[in-house]
Amino acid sequence: xxxxxxxxxxxxxxxxxxxxxxxxxxxxxxxxxxxxxxxxxxxxxxxxxxxxxxxxxxxxxxxxxxxxxxxxxxxxxxxxxxxxxxxxxxxxxxxxxxxxxxxxxxxxxxxxxxxxxxxxxxxxxxxxxxxxxxxxxxxxxxxxxxxxxxxxxxxxxxxxxxxxxxxxxxxxxxxxxxxxxxxxxxxxxxxxxxxxxxxxxxxxxxxxxxxxxxxxxxxxxxxxxxxxxxxxxxxxxxxxxxxxxxxxxxxxxxxxxxxxxxxxxxxxxxxxxxxxxxxxxxxxxxxxxxxxxxxxxxxxxxx
Amino acid sequence: xxxxxxxxxxxxxxxxxxxxxxxxxxxxxxxxxxxxxxxxxxxxxxxxxxxxxxxxxxxxxxxxxxxxxxxxxxxxxxxxxxxxxxxxxxxxxxxxxxxxxxxxxxxxxxxxxxxxxxxxxxxxxxxxxxxxxxxxxxxxxxxxxxxxxxxxxxxxxxxxxxxxxxxxxxxxxxxxxxxxxxxxxxxxxxxxxxxxxxxxxxxxxxxxxxxxxxxxxxxxxxxxxxxxxxxxxxxxxxxxxxxxxxxxxxxxxxxxxxxxxxxxxxxxxxxxxxxxxxxxxxxxxxxxxxxxxx
Numbered sequence: 001x002x003x004x005x006x007x008x009x010x011x012x013x014x015x016x017x018x019x020x021x022x023x024x025x026x027x028x029x030x031x032x033x034x035x036x037x038x039x040x041x042x043x044x045x046x047x048x049x050x051x052x053x054x055x056x057x058x059x060x061x062x063x064x065x066x067x068x069x070x071x072x073x074x075x076x077x078x079x080x081x082x083x084x085x086x087x088x089x090x091x092x093x094x095x096x097x098x099x100x101x102x103x104x105x106x107x108x109x110x111x112x113x114x115x116x117x118x119x120x121x122x123x124x125x126x127x128x129x130x131x132x133x134x135x136x137x138x139x140x141x142x143x144x145x146x147x148x149x150x151x152x153x154x155x156x157x158x159x160x161x162x163x164x165x166x167x168x169x170x171x172x173x174x175x176x177x178x179x180x181x182x183x184x185x186x187x188x189x190x191x192x193x194x195x196x197x198x199x200x201x202x203x204x205x206x207x208x209x210x211x212x213x214x215x216x217x218x219x220x221x222x223x224x225x226x227x228x229x230x231x232x233x234x235x236x237x238x239x240x241x242x243x244x245x246x247x248x249x250x251x252x253x254x255x256x257x258x259x260x261x262x263x264x265x266x267x268x269x270x271x272x273x274x275x276x277x278x279x280x281x282x283x284x285x286x287x288x289x290x291x292x293x294x295x296x297x298x299x300x301x302x303x
Numbered sequence: 304x305x306x307x308x309x310x311x312x313x314x315x316x317x318x319x320x321x322x323x324x325x326x327x328x329x330x331x332x333x334x335x336x337x338x339x340x341x342x343x344x345x346x347x348x349x350x351x352x353x354x355x356x357x358x359x360x361x362x363x364x365x366x367x368x369x370x371x372x373x374x375x376x377x378x379x380x381x382x383x384x385x386x387x388x389x390x391x392x393x394x395x396x397x398x399x400x401x402x403x404x405x406x407x408x409x410x411x412x413x414x415x416x417x418x419x420x421x422x423x424x425x426x427x428x429x430x431x432x433x434x435x436x437x438x439x440x441x442x443x444x445x446x447x448x449x450x451x452x453x454x455x456x457x458x459x460x461x462x463x464x465x466x467x468x469x470x471x472x473x474x475x476x477x478x479x480x481x482x483x484x485x486x487x488x489x490x491x492x493x494x495x496x497x498x499x500x501x502x503x504x505x506x507x508x509x510x511x512x513x514x515x516x517x518x519x520x521x522x523x524x525x526x527x528x529x530x531x532x533x534x535x536x537x538x539x540x541x542x543x544x545x546x547x548x549x550x551x552x553x554x555x556x557x558x559x560x561x562x563x564x565x566x567x568x569x570x571x572x573x574x575x576x577x578x579x580x581x582x583x584x585x586x587x588x589x590x591x592x593x594x595x596x597x
Contacts (some may be wrong), residue, residue, distance in 0.1 A: 060531055116395055187430035193390060193420030194445035204448065209435055289588070301435065 022186075044244040050282070057275030065276050069242045070258070075269035082241040082278050083259075087226050087284070088251035089245045094159035094168065094225050099218055101165075102172030110180040124198075129169035139234025139302070154236030163231035168221035175217025179210040184236045212299035216292045223288035227281065229256035255281045269284045327450035333550055333575050336533050337365025341504055341534045342387060342424075346401035349382050351370055356382050356562075356567045359401075362553055364504070369526060369535040371545035371576065374555030375591065379537045379568020383555070384506050387536065388424035389417040403503075422449050424504040425497035426530025430513050431489035433481035433496075436466075438473050441481045441492055445500035459499060466532075468525050491525065498533070498543065505529070507537040511544065545576065552579040554588045 057211045068079030110128075142163035143154075151158065183206045191201040233253050238260025241253040255277060262274040340363035349357040357379040363369050372380040381393065389410060402409045410420045422445075434441050440517045442460045446453050453459050459464075460477070464470040473484070481492055490510060497505055511519040522524045526535055526548050539545050545552050553573040557566040572585045583589045 006421075074579070101550060114395065184432075186428065187434060189390065189393070189428065190432040190434065190496075191444070191448075192393065192427040193388065193421055194448065194496065195418055196448040197418055200448045205434060217523075 021142070030275050034284060036228075053275045055277055056271055060272050060276035061279075065273070065280065070240045070262070070273075072241065075163065075267050075273070078256055078269065078273045080255060080280060082253050082274075083255040083275060083277065084280065085244050086237075086241070087255045087281075089157050089165060089248075089250070090160050090254055091222055091226055093157050093248055095218070095222055096162040097161055097165035098169050098172055100223070102169050103176050103216075104212060105169075106173045106176035106180060106208070107202060110177045111198065111206065127170055127173060133215050134230075135228050136230040138232055139163045139165055139231030142231065142235050151249075153249065155238050155251050155253075157245060157250055157252055159235040160232050160237055160252070160254065161248070163235050164225040164228060167231060168225045171221040171224065172218055174212045175221070176210070179213025179217065180206055180217065182213060184211045209301065212295055212301070216296045219288050219292040219295070223285045223292075226254075226288075227256055227285055229260045230252075232257050233260070255284075314385060318581050333365075333368075333576075337363045337368060337551070339366055339396055340364055340404075341366045341406065342536075343404040343407075344383070344386075344401070345388060345404065347383065347403060348400040349379070349386060349391065350398040350400075352396040353563055353593075355567045358558075358567045360568075362570065362573055364534060364536055365551070366534055367530055367532075368550040369537065369548055371549035371552045372538045372544045373538065373540075373542060373552060373591075374568070374571075375557060377556035377568070378557045380553075381508055382556045382568065384508055384536060387504070387506055388421050388426055390426060392417055392423075395538050418449075422451075422500055423502050424506060425500060425502035426491050426506040426508065427490070427497055427510050429509045431486055431493055433484070433492050434490050436481065437478045437544075438481050438484070438492060439477040441496050441498045445496060449500060451500065455575045463499035464492075466498050466529070466577065467491045468521065468528070470493055484539075485518070487514050487521060490514060490518070490522060494522075494525065497566040500528070502533070504534045504536065509538055509540060512540060519544070541579075546580050549576045552576045554579060554583075554585075554591065556587055556591070 058102050064077045065080045066079060066084065067081055068077055069082055070078045070080070074183045107122070109115075109124070113123075115121065115124070142159055145162050146154075146159045187209065192198070198202070237257050238251065238253050239257060240250060245252045259274050259277050259281065262270045262277070265271070271278050307543070338533055342364040344360050344362040347357060347360040347362075349354070360379075360383055362383075372384060374380050385391045385394075386399055386403055387410075391399060399411055401583060403411055405420070405424065408415070410417075418445060435446060436444070443456050446456070446459060461474075464473060469488060471498065472488060473492075476483075481489065490513075492557050494505075494510075511522050514522065522546065526537070529535060530550075537545075538547065551574065554571045555568050556571050557568050559566050572579065572583060572588045579588060580592055
């Protein structure tokens with residue numbers, strides 16, 4: 001019998017006789033049960049909510065839900081065509097505004113700035129704080145921006161996109177920085193040692209290697225943005241619109257905003273439609289998250 | 304190539320090693336000091352913040368010679384190497400005093416572009432670091448970013464891979480990822496990548512420390528063939544390697560500061576490799592090469 005086996009057996013014996021296995025005393029078992037309960041509770045609440053919503057909206061899973069506008073005359077055929085199109089427009093406009101800006105900011109912070117300088121450290125702390133600012137504040141910021149830009153109309157694509165872009169900018173910057181940081185220093189040094197500039201190194205080596213991480217973070221940011229209603233309310237998006245958006249200055253509504261306004265209506269049909277719309281929104285968000293996971297798994301590189 | 308035992312603890316052992324060394328270098332007659340140095344260090348001092356890493360190093364690197372920098376851990380040999388192509392610029396808080404002359408011009412002088420320095424003085428790192436690209440693109444990267452005039456990129460890639468004794472192994476898979484190569488092949492790819500930019504000097508920072516003995520001996524053979532076209536400066540932990548490959552050897556050691564305990568690196572002895580390993584002038588060198596410390 002080897003020394004190791006013998007020692008292990010002796011230890012087991014000691015534990016059995018004295019009952020001193022520290023992972024199996026009452027306090028730790030109670031703690032473990034508490035942990036399991038917390039997990040179970042959280043997951044159950046979520047499952048019940050989703051199921052309840054899906055069941056109450058199930059009578060409305062039809063084509064009208066996607067192709068019709070909200071109707072006062074026949075609430076039972078109301079659809080979310082305007083909201084879905086509005087949300088898609090917002091998604092694209094938000095991405096166009098936030099992605100280049102966020103990636104550029106992250107590249108500067110990660111590859112060029114000297115983080116021993118005090119002003120850069122202040123910048124970093126503020127970035128972390130920005131990610132925790134309530135989303136409604138970004139709505140106010142967007143209203144101010146639109147006023148400064150001279151737009152009279154409220155509730156248009158651009159206003160909403162500015163609010164959502166500001167909202168997800170910190171998220172994009174932080175995830176992009178993490179993706180850049182995951183590229184080994186060896187690669188940068190190898191490139192610089194061949195006579196490449198820092199800019200060439202970033203553009204040709206670091207950034208391409210970080211793209212899977214950057215796209216994952218960006219998609220997650222956007223999926224967070226399309227679920228937001230509060231900043232859109234502040235920007236003045238209408239609860240109901242009866243035409244399709246045609247450009248970034250079109251007046252629109254968005255799916256979360258429509259859900260919000262319908263749930264405050266008294267008619268049973270609107271409540272049902274709102275439940276069905278929640279499921280549509282969930283499918284969109286989960287679809288984006290699934291895309292992010294696919295990208296991450298497909299292009300993830302181990303160094 | 305014969306491999307010596309890892310430690311040469313007796314006088315007899317070190318005599319054998321000297322024998323081997325003098326044999327492998329008998330073809331080259333070397334003057335006492337490099338007459339026309341490609342690079343020259345004058346009173347080089349390096350600081351990281353308040354930490355004094357290297358103290359007053361004076362060294363000359365001869366053209367088409369292989370110079371080995373040896374010494375125990377923390378003796379500053381890698382720091383010195385990284386000063387030679389301004390890679391230390393990338394370490395925040397690093398400060399260099401004294402002169403690092405390349406053909407008489409101080410590369411730390413005002414108005415010297417570190418990018419230009421690095422195109423003339425290439426570097427191979429401890430761990431093979433191929434880019435996540437094809438073998439072909441790894442080689443073509445340097446010439447592309449530096450914008451050097453290349454007639455035909457295909458020819459240049461072949462020339463560089465032949466120069467690094469890798470062509471026959473990879474000629475049929477140039478478009479495949481460099482990550483499919485073995486560690487030794489990756490390191491030779493990194494050497495090929497460096498020679499593709501046609502530098503004059505190649506710095507090697509413990510290039511074999513991550514490789515097995517067979518891959519190591521192939522790199523060492525390669526270094527001998529590269530000596531005709533390049534000046535090579537190699538940092539190595541392995542004394543046998545220094546004895547096998549180099550023409551001259553510089554021995555560094557670390558001197559602890561009496562008050563702070565910081566270890567500052569300094570140059571102890573610089574001579575022809577044969578002399579360093581047969582009749583070192585300094586007892587610290589003798590202690591180190593005979594395995595008494597380090």
